[in-house]
Structure formats: C-alpha cells, structure tokens
Amino acid sequence: MPLLQPLGRTFLAFLSAVGRLTLFALISLSHIVRPPFYPRLIGRQMVEIGYYSLPVVGLTAIFTGMVLALQSYTGFSRFNAESAIPNVVIVSITRELGPVLAGLMVAGRIGAAMAAEIGTMRVTEQIDALDTLATNPLKYLVAPRLLAGITMLPLLVLTADIIGVFGGYVVSVFKLGFNPATYIKNTLDFLEPIDVISGLVKASVFGFLVTLMGCYHGYHSRGGAQGVGTATTNAVVSASILILCFNYFITELFFAR
Amino acid sequence: MSEKAVKIEIHGLCKAFGPKVVLDELDLDIYEGESLVVIGGSGMGKSVLTKCILGLLQPDAGSIKIDGREAVGLAGDDLEAVRRKIGMLFQAAALFDSLPVWRNVAFGLIEVQGRGTREARQIALEKMADVGLGQDMAEAYPAELSVGMRKRVGLARAIATEPEILFFDEPTTGLDPIMGDIIDELIVKCVHDLGATALSITHDMDSARRISHRIAMLYAGKMVWTGPTAEVDSTDNPYIRQFINGLAEGPIETEVKVA
Numbered sequence: 243m244p245l246l247q248p249l250g251r252t253f254l255a256f257l258s259a260v261g262r263l264t265l266f267a268l269i270s271l272s273h274i275v276r277p278p279f280y281p282r283l284i285g286r287q288m289v290e291i292g293y294y295s296l297p298v299v300g301l302t303a304i305f306t307g308m309v310l311a312l313q314s315y316t317g318f319s320r321f322n323a324e325s326a327i328p329n330v331v332i333v334s335i336t337r338e339l340g341p342v343l344a345g346l347m348v349a350g351r352i353g354a355a356m357a358a359e360i361g362t363m364r365v366t367e368q369i370d371a372l373d374t375l376a377t378n379p380l381k382y383l384v385a386p387r388l389l390a391g392i393t394m395l396p397l398l399v400l401t402a403d404i405i406g407v408f409g410g411y412v413v414s415v416f417k418l419g420f421n422p423a424t425y426i427k428n429t430l431d432f433l434e435p436i437d438v439i440s441g442l443v444k445a446s447v448f449g450f451l452v453t454l455m456g457c458y459h460g461y462h463s464r465g466g467a468q469g470v471g472t473a474t475t476n477a478v479v480s481a482s483i484l485i486l487c488f489n490y491f492i493t494e495l496f497f498a499r
Numbered sequence: 500m501s502e503k504a505v506k507i508e509i510h511g512l513c514k515a516f517g518p519k520v521v522l523d524e525l526d527l528d529i530y531e532g533e534s535l536v537v538i539g540g541s542g543m544g545k546s547v548l549t550k551c552i553l554g555l556l557q558p559d560a561g562s563i564k565i566d567g568r569e570a571v572g573l574a575g576d577d578l579e580a581v582r583r584k585i586g587m588l589f590q591a592a593a594l595f596d597s598l599p600v601w602r603n604v605a606f607g608l609i610e611v612q613g614r615g616t617r618e619a620r621q622i623a624l625e626k627m628a629d630v631g632l633g634q635d636m637a638e639a640y641p642a643e644l645s646v647g648m649r650k651r652v653g654l655a656r657a658i659a660t661e662p663e664i665l666f667f668d669e670p671t672t673g674l675d676p677i678m679g680d681i682i683d684e685l686i687v688k689c690v691h692d693l694g695a696t697a698l699s700i701t702h703d704m705d706s707a708r709r710i711s712h713r714i715a716m717l718y719a720g721k722m723v724w725t726g727p728t729a730e731v732d733s734t735d736n737p738y739i740r741q742f743i744n745g746l747a748e749g750p751i752e753t754e755v756k757v758a
C-alpha cells in the first residue's frame with residue numbers, strides 16, 4: 243500500500259499535466275482561426291523559424307546526406323550492391339532524417355528561444371500587462387508562434403531534403419566514383435511522392451510540438467531567472483522526446499502493413 | 500465623499516497561496532473619483548489585492564463589485580470589458596520589451612480600441628508629452644531607458660486609453676526623491692485630468708500623503724485603518740502610528756526579530 247500511494251500520486255499528477263497541456267494547445271489553436279489576427283506577429287515568427295533556421299538545418303542536412311552515402315557504401319560494396327545507394331539516401335532523408343533532424347535542430351533553436359522570451363515576459367509581468375490591456379496572451383503570443391511552426395517546418399524540411407540528397411550526390415560522385423547522370427536518374431526513379439509527403443506531415447507535427455513546448459513552458463514559468471532557465475531546458479527536452487515519439491507513430495500510420 | 504457612488508466594492512476577499520494566507524476577509528470601498536492609497540509593509544499582499552481586482556488572480560472567496568457588477572469569476576468578453584475600464588501601472592512597469600516606446604503607449608489604442616497606426620501614434624505622442632517624455636524617445640526600446648523613464652512610459656500606457664479606473668503599484672519605489680516627486684505630481688495631474696478613480700499602492704508615506712484623498716492600511720490580510728489623508732497623522736491607531744514612525748515596537752510583527 244505505501245508503495246502504491248506515491249505511484250498513484252505521480253500518475254494523477256501526470257494526467258493533470260497532460261490535461262492542462264491539451265487544454266492550452268486546443269485554446270491556442272482555436273485562436274488561430276478566430277479574429278483578431280496579428281499578421282505582423284505571424285510574419286515575424288515565420289521569418290524567425292523558416293529563414294533564420296536555414297543555415298543550421300542546411301548544414302545538418304548536407305553532412306547527414308554525405309555520411310549516409312559513405313556508410314551505405316561500406317556496407318553495400320561487400321555485396322556488390324552499390325547501386326542501391328541513391329535509393330538509401332533519398333528514402334532515409336525524405337522519410338526520417340530530414341524531418342527528425344530538422345525538428346531536433348529547431349527544437350534547440352526555436353523552442354529554447356520561445357520558452358526564454360515568453361518566460362521572461364511572464365516573470366517580468368508583461369503577460370499580466372497584456373491581460374490588463376484586454377489582449378489575450380494565448381492569441382497574441384502563442385497562436386502566431388504555433389501557426390508559424392506548423393507552416394514553416396515543412397518548407398524547412400523540403401529544403402533539407404534537397405540539400406541532404408545533394409550531400410549524398412557529392413560524396414557518391416566525387417569520392418565513390420559514381421557516374422553523375424546515373425546517380426541522378428536512380429535517385430529520381432526511387433523518388434516516391436508518399437516518402438516526401440509523409441516527411442512533410444511529420445515536419446508540420448514537429449513544428450507544432452516544438453512551438454507548443456516552447457510556449458507552454460515559457461507561459462507557465464515562475465520564479466525569476468532560474469525559473470526561465472528551467473522552462474527553457476524543459477521546452478527543449480520535452481520537444482525532442484515528443485518528436486522522436488510522434489515520429490514512430492506517424493511512420494506506423496503511413497507505412498505499417 | 501460619503502454621498503458619492505461606490506466604484507469598487509470589495510467584500511470578504513480571501514486569498515491564500517497554499518498554507519500562506521495573504522488576504523483574509525478583506526473589505527474595502529473605493530468611491531467614484533477619489534484617490535485611495537493602500538499602505539502596508541512589503542509582502543503584505545498589496546499587489547495581490549490589485550491582481551484579484553483585475554482578475555489576474557482568482558480569489559478563494561469574497562466579492563468584488565465594479566460599478567455594482569460582480570467581477571469575480573468573469574471570463575472571456577465580460578472579463579475584457581471590466582479590464583477595459585482599468586489602466587494599470589505595474590510595480591516594475593512591465594513594458595513590452597519587443598516594442599518601441601510609442602508602441603507600448605499606443606498598445607491599448609491599437610489592439611483594443613482598434614485605432615489606425617497613424618492616429619494611435621499621434622495620441623501616444625500626446626500622452627508621452629503629458630508625462631514629460633519628448634518625441635525623441637518614441638523609437639527607443641524599454642531596455643535603453645532608466646527606471647524613472649520606464650515608470651513614465653508605464654504611466655503613459657496606463658492613461659492612454661483614458662480608463663475610468665487607474666491602479667498604480669508602488670509608483671515611486673526605487674526612484675530618487677526628486678523623480679518620486681515628479682511621478683507623484685504626474686499621477687495627481689493624470690487622475691485629475693481624467694476624472695478617474697485611482698487606487699495606488701505604496702509603502703512610501705510621503706508619496707501617500709501627496710497623491711491620496713483617503714488612506715487604507717493593509718495588515719495581516721485586513722484593512723486595519725481607513726480614513727481621510729488629513730487624519731493619518733493625528734490618529735492614535737497603533738498600526739498607523741507604528742508604520743508612519745517606522746518603529747520596531749508595536750502591534751506589527753516583523754519577520755526579523757531584533758535581538
């Protein structure tokens with residue numbers, strides 16, 4: 243009995259946290275479609291997420307594509323199956339590595355920044371000031387960020403896909419001695435719309451998760467600078483775990499059976 | 500004052516954080532057009548009181564009527580309607596640091612009253628002039644301002660939409676005496692010009708005497724004295740005597756015991 247009690251308490255606390263998060267997410271999402279809208283704020287967030295994340299995501303993608311080609315070559319050359327490399331690269335990048343790695347990088351960049359900014363606004367009473375000025379903080383702060391995350395991550399991932407495949411091409415052609423024309427032809431032959439589409443759906447979900455975690459932890463932060471620090475860490479960690487978790491379930495949804 | 504209407508009527512207000520009771524059956528009436536100052540030591544719950552009235556904190560019990568309408572437990576449009584009547588100067592100004600000064604001042608004009616940018620900017624510049632901020636400050640960001648400047652911007656933001664009720668949370672705390680004096684004068688002027696009802700919070704007695712018609716003292720979750728400002732120096736209420744003379748001995752228990 244004394245063993246079960248703390249277990250039960252933890253479980254109840256977990257359930258209530260999930261409930262609060264769900265409510266926060268639903269209310270904020272509903273504000274995306276209800277006026278007034280804030281195009282200026284949405285635009286600023288879109289630029290922040292979509293444009294300023296490009297270097298980080300691009301670098302991640304190109305090196306991932308390069309190492310992918312290199313590693314598959316080591317494995318496949320033993321079975322004389324080098325011609326499968328374009329296939330491996332494009333499928334891995336579009337289905338999994340593009341969205342997951344971009345999601346994780348954006349979690350570190352954007353999720354942390356959002357939690358810190360909104361958390362600072364919370365502890366310096368700027369969110370109270372918004373409320374007092376009869377402006378809903380979920381509408382003014384959270385909804386534009388969610389919308390920007392949901393729409394910009396797919397664009398970012400599409401770019402990452404192209405750069406990643408290009409990375410694989412560079413290594414295959416210049417280091418492993420592939421014929422450029424054959425490599426491109428093989429890549430295009432193996433390109434399935436569903437691979438790209440599933441990756442973009444993932445990207446959209448990850449964009450939602452990253453911005454939601456950043457906003458939620460920032461919004462509920464308390465206790466000065468230390469509290470903002472904790473919120474930032476929690477935002478990045480929870481977003482990363484959720485990304486990997488949802489990645490599995492979305493993959494299952496698209497490709498199982 | 501007695502024949503004037505009650506603007507804010509607080510009855511039996513209770514608020515606790517966990518085991519810590521902050522407000523305990525508090526009663527307070529604020530009359531239309533008057534300037535009431537609540538005094539009390541740090542951590543007594545003065546800010547909590549204003550946050551309960553604004554609906555930023557949910558009271559555990561009690562009623563707060565504004566213009567005769569219950570304000571506790573409101574949500575959505577009803578809550579926003581109440582908040583539109585109130586302008587608030589926060590203790591640390593709470594300026595939006597992503598926006599330049601003029602957009603801070605114009606915030607309520609643009610987002611709540613839906614005015615155009617050009618008109619809102621014009622009004623914002625006028626309100627800034629009212630609190631002694633020149634046009635050259637309009638494009639500055641809050642992080643570039645001194646504490647006194649920030650309070651002025653906060654004040655301009657609070658009065659920009661010409662609300663019926665104004666709250667000032669420790670308007671002079673942390674300022675030098677001269678700047679404190681200037682802010683006090685601005686508050687008196689703004690309240691007078693708008694004909695607003697004002698609730699200010701302070702532990703600075705000089706400031707309280709300057710800006711108030713009436714003074715109420717908060718101690719241990721209740722108002723232990725309420726009366727006209729002129730009587731605050733002649734009353735024999737032991738709490739007031741101890742507070743304004745800054746004595747260690749008296750009914751007010753401090754957390755730090757002097758050995």
Ligand SMILES: Nc1ncnc2c1ncn2[C@@H]1O[C@H](COP(=O)(O)OP(=O)(O)O)[C@@H](O)[C@H]1O
Nearest residue numbers: 516519521539540541542543544545546547548
């Ligand atoms: N959000 C909160 N959570 C927990 N305790 C709080 C909160 N806000 C205020 N308190 C506590 O309530 C008491 C009164 O705070 P406050 O109203 O800010 O005092 P002051 O009279 O100096 O303005 C303090 O002891 C503070 O610790």
Ligand SMILES: [Mg+2]
Nearest residue numbers: 545546590668
């Ligand atoms: Mg206070």
